[in-house]
Structures are given as structure tokens and as C-alpha cells.
Amino acid sequence: METAASDCPVYRITIPGLLRAKGRPRFGNGRTFTDAKTVQAEKHIQRHAIEQIGKPCLTGPLHVSLTINIAPPPSWSRKKTADALAGRILPTSRPDIDNQMKTAADALNGIAWKDDAQIVDARLSRRYGPESVTVIEVRPL
Template identity: 50%
Template sequence: MNYTVVIPGPAKGKGRPRFGGGRAFTDKGTQIAEAWVKHCAIQQVGHLVLETPVAVDLMIDVMPAASWSKKKREAALSGELQATGKPDVDNASKLVLDALNGILWRDDAQVCDLRVRRRYAPIAQTTMILTIL
């Protein structure tokens, strides 16, 4: 069984923990981004809170820079150019997986197969396909 969640907007990377007052806490930008991921998942597939192993396929769509020439934009959108840059795919996937703890699965430790890809596309969004194994 598969579930698909589309998260509109540019991908965000999980921020590093901040320390203060003798404790660690998550920065505000990461909290906002995780809340958006949760909202999208709940709206599209609801609260699943699966207990089984799962596979996750993330496709991070990045828009080419507006300042790029028409030729470079076309090359990016056709797949001739690879989408490199920020956020790192590992930080972007960490944000999504952590945000969905208690929403789609009990804990992201249940993800035993993970594929993350980034490409140029006309619209910035992240598409997640969750497969129950």
C-alpha cells in the first residue's frame, strides 16, 4: 500500500539544535517548516501512525534561479543540469522524517528504505511516497 504527500514550496533543511539555559531546543525556522509538513500530511492522508517497517521515496523539486539565462533554465528543466545546492538532501529528508513522527509512523526509525532525489522543476515542492513493507 502506498501513500503520497505533496509538500508545496521550497524544501527546508533541518536546523542544528540550539543550546541555551542548559537545554537544547529546535530553532523557530525548523519548527515552522516541520509544522507545514505535518499539516500537509494530515490534510492529504490523515493520521496513520503506522507500526510497520516502511519505505520512503522523496523527490525534492527545486526551481531554477530567476537570474539564469533562458538557455540555462531550459537545460536545468530538461535534466541536463543536476540540482545541487542548499538545502542538503540529508537535512531536507531529516526534517520531513522527523516532522512525521506520530503522524504517519510511530517513529522514523521504522524507515528501513529511503531514497532522496533532487531535480530542477517549474514548481518548488517535495513529493513523498510512503510504502508499507
């Protein structure tokens, strides 16, 4: 946790690996459920969040910044990798960044905040980086 200039706490969570997009809901036996891969991805986020910030379970309106860094594929040439790391090539492939945000937002319910409906301001960014990692910063407004 860091403190911003306005003395509002800033909670920072770093999640290694690629951030999975929220899967479509599944239906069976008259009920709706989340697919196993999404559940596993949410547990991965939850584990790292609890280790790093505990369970502040913030209330009130929140600002969330989600920064996703994606390692360039190893099959890319040195030049293409260098261009990607310099920001001259941007990741425009799937998964969609809004679906990745949904996974993180749902995973942090009851940990970083009571409910992701509290997020009233969000900044999403996806770029190539030396390693795949997601950084989530949360601060009360």
C-alpha cells in the first residue's frame, strides 16, 4: 500500500502471468455457473491480492487502474520484439481488455472492495513488456 499526495491510500497488486478474460457463463441442471478456468484465474488473483494488500474491503467510490504487460511471443524476430517493447507495436489481439478487467474486478470482490459496482473510474492499459504481469492499483475517491 502506498499513500498518494492527497493522503488517500493506494493499494497496488501485482499478478504474475497473463490475465485471463472472464469466461461466458455456463448453464446446467437449471443453474448458471462460472467455468473452471475462470474460477482458477480468479483464485490466482485473490491469492496474490491477499498476500500483497490483505483484505482492506474498501467502501465508497473507487478508482482502479489496470495495467497489463504481455511478453512478446518467443517466435517473433529480434526486431519485432524490440519494436513491441519500444511501444511501436501494440497488442490488439484477444482477449479483450474489458473482459480481462471483469475477471480482476470479480476476483477482488470481498478483498479489495465490497463489490465491483463501487468502481466509478477506471483506466485500462495493455502493452508489450519484458514479462507477462498485471498491475492493479486501487484508490478511494
